[in-house]
Amino acid sequence: MVCDTLVYVAQTAAAPNCTFSRITSDVSEDGNIGTFTVELFLNGARASEEDALNDFIKKNNYPYKSSLYIDQNGQVYRLWGYSANEKDAPFIMMNLKNYDQFLVTDEFVKKFFTRESSIDPTADSSS
Numbered sequence: 820m821v822c823d824t825l826v827y828v829a830q831t832a833a834a835p836n837c838t839f840s841r842i843t844s845d846v847s848e849d850g851n852i853g854t855f856t857v858e859l860f861l862n863g864a865r866a867s868e869e870d871a872l873n874d875f876i877k878k879n880n881y882p883y884k885s886s887l888y889i890d891q892n893g894q895v896y897r898l899w900g901y902s903a904n905e906k907d908a909p910f911i912m913m914n915l916k917n918y919d920q921f922l923v924t925d926e927f928v929k930k931f932f933t934r935e936s937s938i939d940p941t942a943d944s945s946s
């Protein structure tokens with residue numbers, strides 16, 4: 820409940836200027852102290868995970884960042900970031916409607932986020 824309230828307050832306060840918010844929490848072992856961190860990304864700001872994805876792309880020449888992935892329920896996702904600490908699924912995919920994030924594997928990215936295999940919103944539809 821506290822976390823939901825913090826999210827609501829953060830989004831309401833920064834809504835016109837905020838593209839993304841993230842809340843993390845940590846509770847002490849005895850449960851007496853809770854620490855909540857609220858991160859707000861102002862329009863045009865990038866998170867460290869986004870910069871890490873750009874660095875990964877420069878070094879490896881993949882994935883194709885403009886690609887979109889549409890799941891079986893019609894939800895649209897884009898590749899948002901990269902976390903080297905997540906060995907099994909280091910890529911971060913973001914839902915464009917509600918900004919939920921999911922970790923995905925390198926195999927998933929190679930299957931759906933390449934020029935050849937995915938939807939490109941910047942492609943010329945007349946060809």
